[in-house]
Structures are given as structure tokens and as C-alpha cells.
Amino acid sequence: MTEKVELFAAVKLNRIKAIKDHVIVCDMQFDHKISHGGIILLSGDRKLEGIHPRWGRVYAIGPEQKNIRIGQWVCVKHGRWTRGFDIEDNESEKTIRRIDINDILLVSDERVEDENYGDNMGVTKKTR
Secondary structure (H helix, E strand, O other): OOOOOOOOOOEEOOOOOOOOOOEEEEOOOOOOEEOOOOOEEOOOOOOHHHOOOEEEEEEEEOOOOOOOOOOOEEEEOOOOEOOOEEEEOOOOEEEEEEEOHHHEEEEEOOOEEEOOOOOOOOEEEOOO
């Protein structure tokens, strides 16, 4: 009897390596946002109002990458990433993407909350 394989299931990996100077990110946010006042702003993804840079956590880097470290947060110009690929590693299930290193706008050692609701990019430091 053959084993039934679920289509589009997360691939289980122990380790993933990027090549050359490539940067792989995870934890990019594409869903709705909640304003400081509690207003739910629906996702504008794939619509004109959804066009803005996004933050992602660096998951893996290639051996030639000298400017970015694993675990840092990078802000990438809109649309400069690949389609997501679902993986399951030792920690959890996540979606990873390769980003265009020439379109990295900002780098942070800490998670950054994107307060971008319009044309301007506002960034606030997340406090615990």
C-alpha cells in the first residue's frame, strides 16, 4: 500500500543553508494589523494600499554574506522576496523566503513593529 502524501505540507528539515550571499527570512507579516487604538486594519496585501516594505527575521545566510547576521530583522522593499516555502524545523513550522539583498532598507537586532498604514514608514521599538 502506498503512503498518502498531503499536498503543500511543510517539509521537515533539520537545517537549511543559503548559498553565495543569499539571505533567507521568516516571520514576515502579511495579515491584518491592529492600531494602537484597537482598530483592525484589514490586510492590503495584493492591493495598492498593501504596497509597502515588510520586516522579516533572518533565518539563514550564505557564506559570502558579510553584512547581515542570523537572527537580525531586515526591512525589505515591497515585493523583493520569493514566494513562501513552508518548512518544519526543530523549533516550529514556518514560512521562509529568499529576499533580494540589494533591496534591504533597514537592519535591526530587535524585532520591529511596522506602524506603516500609509505612504510613510514609521517604526517603533517593541517593548515587553
